[in-house]
Amino acid sequence: MEFNGALIVMAWITAIVLVQNCSNVHGRYHFHKGQRTQKPGEDPCSDAPPPYSPPEEAVPSSPAESAPSTPAESAPPAEPAPSVPADPYPDDPGNSTADCVFDVTDFGAVGDGCADDTAAFRAAWKAACAVESATLLVPSDRCFKITSTIFTGPCEPGLVFKVDGTLMPPDGPESWLKTDSPRQWLVFYRLDQMTLTGSGTIEGNGQKWWELPCKPHRGPNGSTLPGPCDSPALIRFFMSTNLAVSGLRIQNSPQFHIKFDGCEDVLIQKLSISSPKLSPNTDGIHIQDTKGVGIYNSIISNGDDCISIGPGCTNVDIEGVTCGPGHGISIGSLGVHNSKACVSNITVRNAVIRESDNGVRIKTWQGGSGSVSDISFENIQMENVRNCIIVDQYYCLTKDCLNQTSAVFVNQVLYKNIKGTYDVRNTPVHFACSDTVACTNITMSEVELLPHEGELVEDPFCWNAFGIQKTLTIPPIDCLQEGEPQNVAETPEYSC
Ligand SMILES: *[C@@H]1O[C@H](CO)[C@@H](O)[C@H](O)[C@H]1NC(C)=O
Ligand SMILES: *[C@@H]1O[C@H](CO)[C@@H](O)[C@H](O)[C@H]1NC(C)=O
Ligand SMILES: *[C@@H]1O[C@H](CO)[C@@H](O)[C@H](O)[C@H]1NC(C)=O
Ligand SMILES: *[C@@H]1O[C@H](CO)[C@@H](O)[C@H](O)[C@H]1NC(C)=O
Ligand SMILES: *[C@@H]1O[C@H](CO)[C@@H](O)[C@H](O)[C@H]1NC(C)=O
Numbered sequence: 001m002e003f004n005g006a007l008i009v010m011a012w013i014t015a016i017v018l019v020q021n022c023s024n025v026h027g028r029y030h031f032h033k034g035q036r037t038q039k040p041g042e043d044p045c046s047d048a049p050p051p052y053s054p055p056e057e058a059v060p061s062s063p064a065e066s067a068p069s070t071p072a073e074s075a076p077p078a079e080p081a082p083s084v085p086a087d088p089y090p091d092d093p094g095n096s097t098a099d100c101v102f103d104v105t106d107f108g109a110v111g112d113g114c115a116d117d118t119a120a121f122r123a124a125w126k127a128a129c130a131v132e133s134a135t136l137l138v139p140s141d142r143c144f145k146i147t148s149t150i151f152t153g154p155c156e157p158g159l160v161f162k163v164d165g166t167l168m169p170p171d172g173p174e175s176w177l178k179t180d181s182p183r184q185w186l187v188f189y190r191l192d193q194m195t196l197t198g199s200g201t202i203e204g205n206g207q208k209w210w211e212l213p214c215k216p217h218r219g220p221n222g223s224t225l226p227g228p229c230d231s232p233a234l235i236r237f238f239m240s241t242n243l244a245v246s247g248l249r250i251q252n253s254p255q256f257h258i259k260f261d262g263c264e265d266v267l268i269q270k271l272s273i274s275s276p277k278l279s280p281n282t283d284g285i286h287i288q289d290t291k292g293v294g295i296y297n298s299i300i301s302n303g304d305d306c307i308s309i310g311p312g313c314t315n316v317d318i319e320g321v322t323c324g325p326g327h328g329i330s331i332g333s334l335g336v337h338n339s340k341a342c343v344s345n346i347t348v349r350n351a352v353i354r355e356s357d358n359g360v361r362i363k364t365w366q367g368g369s370g371s372v373s374d375i376s377f378e379n380i381q382m383e384n385v386r387n388c389i390i391v392d393q394y395y396c397l398t399k400d401c402l403n404q405t406s407a408v409f410v411n412q413v414l415y416k417n418i419k420g421t422y423d424v425r426n427t428p429v430h431f432a433c434s435d436t437v438a439c440t441n442i443t444m445s446e447v448e449l450l451p452h453e454g455e456l457v458e459d460p461f462c463w464n465a466f467g468i469q470k471t472l473t474i475p476p477i478d479c480l481q482e483g484e485p486q487n488v489a490e491t492p493e494y495s496c
Contacts, residue, residue: 102128103137104144111142111165118146125151133158140164140200148180148232153191153240161188163198163248169232172208182230185254191240201249204234206279209254210303215280231255231281237263246270252279257302259286261310266290271298277325279303284326287313296320305330306353311341311370318348328358328385331375333395335368335408342370342496347378354383361387362413363395366434367404369493373411382420384452388428389415391439391465407434409494413467416445421452429477431465437494438485442467448474 102124105111109120121136121144128134134156138144143166151161169185170176186202188194213219214229234253237243239262246269250257257273260266266287273284284300287293288310297320300306306323309316309331323329329348334341341364353359360377382388393407410433422428428449433439442465462479469480 100128100131100134101137102134103139105139105142109144111139111144113143113145113166113168115145116147117144118149121146121149128159129153129155132156133160135160135162138163138165138167138198138200142166143168143203145170147177148185148187150187150189151191152189153194155191155194157193158195159191159193160195160197163196163200163202166201166203168203168205169234169254171205173212173231174208176232181232183232183255184236185232185234187236187238188240188243189238191237191243193242194240195244195246196235196248197244197246198248201251202234203251204253204257204275206231206252206254206275206282210276210279210282218280233257233259233286235259236261237266239263241265243267244269248272249274251275253282255281256283256286258284259288260290260293261288263287263290265292267294267296268298269294269296271300273298273300273302275302277301277303283308284323286310287316289313291315293317294319298322300324300326302326306356308332309343309346310334311339311343313346314342314344316346318346318351320350321348322352322354324352324354324356324383324385326356328353328356328361328387329377330358330361330363331372332361332363334364334372335370336365338367338369338404338406340370340493341368341372341408343372343375344496345374347376348380349376349378351379352381352383353385353388356385357387358390359385359388359418360415361390361392362410363390363392364408364410364434365395366393366401367406368408369406371409371411371494371496372413373409373496375412376414376416377418378414378416380418380420382418382422382428382449384421384423385428386423386426387430388420388422388449389418389447390430390432391442392430392432393434393437393439394432403435405436406493407437409437410439412441413439414443414445415447416443418447418449420449422449424451424454424456427459427461428475429460429462429473431462431480433462433464435464438464438466440466440484442480443470444468444473444477444480445470447471450474 104120104124107120107124109117124136128136145168147170176182209231211218213225214227216224219225231254233256235258237260241264244267249272251274253275275282281304282302283305284302284307286308289312291314293316295318299322301324304327306326307329311334331343359382362372391410460475460477466481466485
């Protein structure tokens, strides 16, 4: 207890010192602004692939456009890009905590793309974390390299991690520290009211990870070598609440680009995520065990799911997202290793999905339990998509999974105004529901899908799927059964 008392006193002293430091840092920071020599055209990360510039008009406008912006979201940089963010209180030097900026270069970060800036980032985080509404600034026109880092809270509320320059991990597995987890790079843990934003780029340097011989068909002669094949998720938010992520370009992740697990109340907007079409397992945004998520006005192209929604997610609203190339928007996979999965109240609206292996997908393993319910896919434009609408309750990576009697119950799924073109290698509508646990209350309305090129080769497929068609579906579906199945899934196994 006495020890704790001493700690508290220490914490107070540290806090006071930090608040004082805060104006110092700010002073030095303005000093830097005057001293820094601008070298237009010089790119410290010239080895990095050119940044992806999404076409502005590709994102359908939507009401979410006018959603409240985060405190750090200042006006877009004018030309030439300012090296400091706009000061929201320029005439009030007395308000030192409201605009407290911790520039990583003031903590010794070099930003030449070679130096290891991890220690500077950790020090800047420690300082910013202790001050309310602080900004940790990764300044523009520089490229910072840091090793796998867990930025841990709790921190004072309102912390903004602002990336205006480029931030990247070491290049590939060979340069990964053996003491660092190979499963994650930037981790934000135990935070409340935190924002990750900026006009810069988080560059994943994924190439060497994608080429590991344990990745699908990357071994000798197109084989896939066995063995642990962990690759780091680029950004992970873990056990945190009231998060906002916006504005950034996030690219070339070794594995998932951005992942949320065990979080609540997350607002994601205006992200541009990209990696090559053949980069394995590079999901754009992945959420699991996370409640209350808004994903708006973002553009995602990659080698796996555009957005994937894992078990334990509820109240998720997705709007104004453009996906492709990639594997589409996926709920699942759920129920792996006979687990119970619950996913409910997921809305996907005003999306464009193009050049994709799937459109909107629900995938579950056999043998699971729990349910997926109250799902709605509305106003979705498909362009040359395989499996535009798919429920796959036989998801299996090896093709030799055994049939089992239990399954995750799929109920109350709405497909409304889903139009566009499909790739004729697969049927555009595919409902493969469990043998024993039928899918129920599937509603289709204004679903009109035409071959992108060539002739219709396969008819819509349904197995044990029940629901209604409110309008004539194109191509016509006669396999969706009306009414309710004989054995409605009502046992506790399926309740969530
Ligand atoms: C500082 O700014 C914050 C944010 O606008 C405001 O809530 C606070 O009252 C200000 N404090 C002072 C002393 O002006
Ligand atoms: C790869 O294929 C070539 C030609 O078929 C063969 O000579 C070689 O042994 C194969 N290598 C391996 C590692 O299987
Ligand atoms: C469904 O989720 C939305 C947020 O996406 C929320 O506003 C709404 O209240 C939820 N509905 C129910 C019935 O919980
Ligand atoms: C599993 O069940 C499905 C649907 O009845 C059937 O098409 C498939 O052949 C079965 N697979 C095995 C391995 O028994
Ligand atoms: C069936 O689904 C529709 C739309 O998804 C929903 O409005 C309706 O309440 C559901 N009916 C039942 C019985 O669950």
